[in-house]
Amino acid sequence: MPSIEAINEGGRGAIGTPDDALRVLENYWTKTGGFGCIVLLAHDWADWEATKRSYELFARYVLPHFEERNAWRSQSMDWMRVNREAFSAKRKVAQVHAVERHFAEEQRRKGLEAAK
DSSP states (O other): OOOHHHHHHHTSOOOSOHHHHHHHHHHHHHHHTOOSOOOOOOOOOSOHHHHHHHHHHIIIIIHHHHHTTHHHHHHHHHHHHHHHHHHHHHHHHHHHHHHHHHHHHHHHHHHHHHHO
16 A cells, blocks of 8 residues: 555645645646546545545635636536537437448348358
8 A cells, every 4th residue: 555655746646735635636637638526535544523624625625726617517518418409319310320231231241141
């Protein structure tokens, strides 16, 4: 199991202050161009009161930093909703064509086998 220092120094996680968490998450944001959610992993290394305090600090100081960035996700979801019918129609047509191609290929293959 990696040490707390190794986790913090390697940038794979943040065990410490809200600023430590912000540093790691900003680094991930920069590397990936953004992400859709933040997942917390609890190992129960601290007692429950300390864990709840950690969650409170995270909610109060870290999450608000990313709220505005979630607007991009909301805009994307709105765009998907507006275009859902058109995308669905294209998907349905593509499915029909794929099934037709499959059966046509099956018929062609059977015809070749029968001709042998």
